[in-house]
Amino acid sequence: MADYLLSMMTFFPLLGILILLFLPRDNGGLLKGFTLAVSLITFAISLPLAFDNVFTTSGGMHYREFYQWINIGDFFQMNYNIGIDGISLWLVMLTTFITPITILSTWNAVEKNIKGFMVMLLLLETGMLGAFISLDLFLFYVFWELMLIPMYFLIGIWGGKNRIYAAVKFFIYTAVGSLLMLVAIIFVYYYAQQSGTITNGFGIQELYKLDLPYNAQFWLFLAFGFSFAIKVPMFPLHTWLPDAHTEAPTAGSVILAAVLLKMGTYGYVRFAMPLFPDALPTFIPFLAFLSVVGIIYGSLVAMMQEDIKKLVAYSSVAHLGFVMLGVFALNLQGLAGGMIQMVNHGISTGALFLIVGFLYERRHTRLITEFGGIATKMPIFATIFMIILFSSIGLPGTNGFVGEFLALMGAFQGGLRWYAVFATTGVILAAVYMLWVYQRVMFGKVTNPKNENLKDLSVREIIIMLPLLLFVFWIGIYPNTFFSKMNPAMEQMLIQMGANPVAVVEMHQPAAVEHAVDHAETQTEHK
């Protein structure tokens, strides 16, 4: 059973779709209930991963599955090559965790073509999970594209007024990036084949060992980096995001923020950076600069938004800036901060989109000026909103702080000192835009008569938020549950990126330090 766990997890939603197709299309309750059950079972299948202690001891790939897939002699070889390590572990868990929540959130929100909607959500889940566990570049590309399609339809069919513009913009932005990546993938493959080092198709672990010349690495990094930067999104490639988020239905926004954006950051960590380590130092100052600009820019623009959802969307740009800054620090603390911040952003921003959704379902508007004084009408909602808000602005004790702090600390240690200082201003700006919007929406007296009869959260809505709140505090107070399983994999990955994960160590145990450094050096030489 454990041998096929990853495949079962990834394709169970697909199986669900097959059955879903035969269910009556006008029985909304059945469709929703069934989809929810499928996503919950998927979560249950994935759950043993979170408790498996193998990740705390070994940083390699686990739960490997390998089958030959498309095999055209020596010319072209693609394999079904999957596995999971501490880096993908929590992103996989985030995906299986957040999907049932989004399905539950659509209970009353989606009315037209429920069946299609549910099919798209499940297809999306398969695509996302597949992308996180692919160890074959081509397989990754297949899943990457697979995610695009359901998201496109989610926005284009179930979106708001401007949905077609937003969907096309989303598609074109991402497709341009994908094409560049495809070209780069093919180039890497043929280079590997010519140099005769490759025996295993597009397997990334073999490709890691490839010794590409600097020039090739430069252009390849550029292609991969560009593609992933669109997905993150990094400034100035972010303008698809506010439109996509605003127009997408709540469920789409939540998945987009919680998981899809992580594809970009994950892509950097898994592919762009370790595949082309020689080109990496050339790009780091530039990319770190864009990350910091993203933090400040995203915050300033978020501050002035009139639509709550757009505000949250722009705040995403800022949060992802912290993720990227941590990753580019090229040390354990930074990477750990970046990785945990990916999960945090999934939880906090996902929750914020749900919150906006709650308001939208009640009032069918997202304009800040339409609200005011909601706290008196919806006290439970007000409390939950406030907790999520403070998690989003990184109050110590909540998840956001752990991620931001480690990312900043890593950047500071990793020679990105000034970038870190400027990034830290983000903590001021985040408080400004978040508290301001909270004040305008929640505080004061009810002035708009339409807000007089608002109902507080229903039991279903509270159930949706509770798991998210749990993780807000869990990660904030005891993040070691997560770090302990990420550490070994991150160390290996940093060595692959050409960085020394133990560059800064406590001198209290000098013997251990030397040993660790030796260890790192031998590994690098070995490579």
Add this chain to the structure above:
Amino acid sequence: MYSNLWLIPFFPLIGSIFNGLFGKKIKNEAVIGGIATGLMFLSFLVAAQNLFKLLGDTKKVHELVIASWMTVGNFQLNWELLLDPLSAVMIMVVTGVGTLIHLYSIGYMHGEEGYYRFFCYLNLFAFAMLMLVLGGNALVMFIGWEGVGLCSYLLIGYYYEKKSASTAANKAFIVNRVGDFGFLCGLLTLFWALAEKGVWTLNFVKIAESGHLLESGGLLITVVTLSFFLGATGKSAQIPLFTWLPDAMEGPTPVSALIHAATMVTAGVYMIGRMNGLFAMAPATMMTIAIVGGLTAFFAATIGLAQNDIKRVLAYSTVSQLGYMFLAMGVGAFSAGIFHLMTHAFFKACLFLGSGSVIHGLHHAYHRAHLHDDPQDMRNMGGLRKKMPITFITFLVSTIAISGIPFFSGFFSKDEILWWSFGSTRGHWLLWLLGAAAAGMTAFYMFRLVFMTFFGEQKTDARARDHIPESPFTITIPLMVLGFFALIGGYIGIPKILGGVNRFDAFLAPVFEQAQHANEIHAHGTLATEYTLMAISVAIATVGIFIAWVMYIKNPELPAKFVARFSRAHKVVFNKWYIDELYDFLFVSPCKRLGTFLWRGFDVKVVDGVVNGCAWVIKGLGTGLRYTQSGYLYNYAMAMVVGVVVIVGFLVF
């Protein structure tokens, strides 16, 4: 052993969670307030037990690791607590004053709709504040540091339906975040600097041990300490970040007493005390702190001269007194600063609670008389001493204490600070002058307040006059206890020249002595100088009181004449030197304009312009090229002929 240390913050946390979850259902005020206050008292008992243990202990520094927090590679951070004389003083102040203010709130908040919410926040605040002072490493301290900021935000915005309240709450949190930016930068720089030297820690004990690795007086240590000081100016409302504190008076009065007078705002002073080893090594930072402290003490006092809102006067007085504490820290008089922190906690908490008692009484009276006058405006008061005798006496005692009249608590602490600012190796007579002038103004505006409120003729609306009651015992008991300590609290630190043994100084010596010795910080001067300075400061205070008496008792028409004569100066002072307006102009508006520009100008026009432009160009090309696919044979034939001609022409020429 000190293994029960964790109970001190744990009790209020439990209270907060309990009232937060069930308070709304319980509704019974006695249960809600009783649980919150009772748990606070338990916390106080544990704190006291630990203090006595520490007093009898030869080892003065004890650490307690509760659990691990973040472990990433070799970076290991724990949830850890630290008990030493400094944190022992602080937990006593926080739990002691905290318990009294909880008790006070039971009566003061009676009948409020959000009663449970108030106690939930108040307990949560106590938890955060105790984490701040007990934190064994800089990050646990930062949890408390931001935690108290959060509670301050929640409590200032307690009456969230009032726009002014929620705006003040936002302002407090955001201005504090500016300070937190400094704190974080200091933390990261310090961590990095020590890591470069091979010590990888955020633990306070280890930081103190390895501080010497950094170059004394060097750029690095100056940057680190200045960054931390920026954090302190935010939390403790010093120049340039003091503007949030007066607005914070929008919160209920017990909040002003606990958070914005006795405890939270002193966190910056405590933080400098906690890292005194680093600060002592950076003379430039110390000088900055002393100057900022002295100037804040002076300027805040000038603003306090002209305010008419009873709580605002006290708010500026707090800013001013905090300035004294920073002045003390800046000239290296660490234990004097902490001493003043403690005595200030007694008399200022008493003053705020006293003002609350007055407001409570007037509010009640106006309510009974169906009037809507402002119960906080001192121009509506006067002659209250007969109506509220207990409030009056405790208030008077505290006023004398803050004015620096001999043998009241404030005298001892303030005098020690003034002496150090003059005689310390890091002091200067100009600093002394600032402090002394501020002391004179303090005596003036505090007695102005007392005279306007409790003496003279009753200016309260005649219809409400007879309804003004003395407050109930839950309010007067805390007043009496605090008033008592405002009277005698100074006697644990009687300076040597008055024939005392400065026990307070001796108790804190293990924390501060090393840094003071290593950096040659001490006060020097003859006994005669010290006596003279003491006499001068007492004289200045007396003059201040006398002027207040002349202006507000003897010739009550004088103030109006005075204002008319110096109208421009009065206007500037009354409007708080227009600092708020200046910050709006310098920071708030430009930020908003920039945000709008980046959004509407850059995002929509430039980036999307390029994206949509590409789409437009491609569409245009497609439309253009479509004409070539006309489907007519002669068009294609023509194209071929032209092509042949071009190719041939190219080959021939």
